[in-house]
Amino acid sequence: MRKTSPKNRNFTVKKSAVNKSKRPEPAQVEVVLFNKPYDVLCQFTDDENRKTLKDFIDVPNVYAAGRLDKDSEGLLVLTNSGKLQHQLANPVKKQxxxxxxxxxxxxxxxxxxxxxxxxxxxxxxxxxxxxxxxxxxxxxxxxxxxxxxxxxxxxxxxxxxxxxxxxxxxxxxxxxxxxxxxxxxxxxxxxxxxxxxxxxxxxxxx
CATH class of the missing domain: 3.30.70.1560 (Alpha-L RNA-binding motif)
Structure with a gap:
């Protein structure tokens, strides 16, 4: 796992991204931005012993908001917030x-x-x-x-x-x-x- 320093990073986020929902929410909303390498599955477990998110991310109780194919690379957003996860993954929200x-x-x-x-x-x-x-x-x-x-x-x-x-x-x-x-x-x-x-x-x- 390679964790980065928060300094000198070009990240943009708006607190308004978290909208109201009926689902219970954690007291503190966490978001993990991850650069998924090629040939890594967007899940934490795999019966075939392939590379997964568990090989890189050690943050508990976060789940991917949407997926990225095994043969694709780049940004994956994970969060412990069901509301934010739904908003980012749901096509109706037009994100x-x-x-x-x-x-x-x-x-x-x-x-x-x-x-x-x-x-x-x-x-x-x-x-x-x-x-x-x-x-x-x-x-x-x-x-x-x-x-x-x-x-x-x-x-x-x-x-x-x-x-x-x-x-x-x-x-x-x-x-x-x-x-x-x-x-x-x-x-x-x-x-x-x-x-x-x-x-x-x-x-x-x-």
Whole structure:
């Protein structure tokens, strides 16, 4: 487990994020911001002895507000507050989730517009999203590295979703002909990844 110092971290949080709910609340609301590494499960136990949150986080009674696929990286928010967990994970609350996405191929204006307007997946039409081309972000090297095909360029997109279909980003980009090579979540609502490195976490008290 690698715990970080609260100094010089770019975190943003609003106390108003915790709304009223019928569920009992702890006397002190705790939030853990965690940079989930590649190949780590978003749970604390696993019968197959794979890497889980327990290998990194030693804060008791916190649970993930939403999930991140095993092969995806970046920000995971955990909390002991049922109200906050519900607000961040429930698509009805429309809390934006921002992803940095490396895709295979050069994204065209039409492909970006398709992603913005919504695409038809097997489980329904996706809601409008914010999508833009970005420069390659200054992030850690992935371990293991992504598999890039020689002579095929890649692009980085920033995609903001307001819903949470299963493996949605990957299915959306594949639908428009831009397979996802690497997926990093950088922000959930007002919570930002900041400069946390893979495996690092930071606790906030609201």
């Amino acid at each position: 934006g989730k921002v992803y940095w996405v490396q895709v295979e191929g050069l994204a065209t204006k039409r492909q970006i517009e398709q992603l913005q307007n919504g695409v038809q997946l097997k489980d329904g039409m996706t809601k409008p999203a914010k999508v833009r081309l970005i420069d390659e972000p200054q992030v850690w090297p992935r371990n293991p590295p992504i598999r890039e095909r020689q002579n095929i360029p890649t692009n980085w997109l920033e995609i903001t979703l307001f819903e949470g279909k299963n493996r949605q980003v990957r299915r959306m980009t594949a639908h428009v002909g831009l397979p996802t090579l690497r997926l990093i979540r950088s922000q959930i609502a007002d919570y930002k990844l900041g400069d946390l490195q893979p495996g690092e976490w930071h606790k906030l008290i609201l």
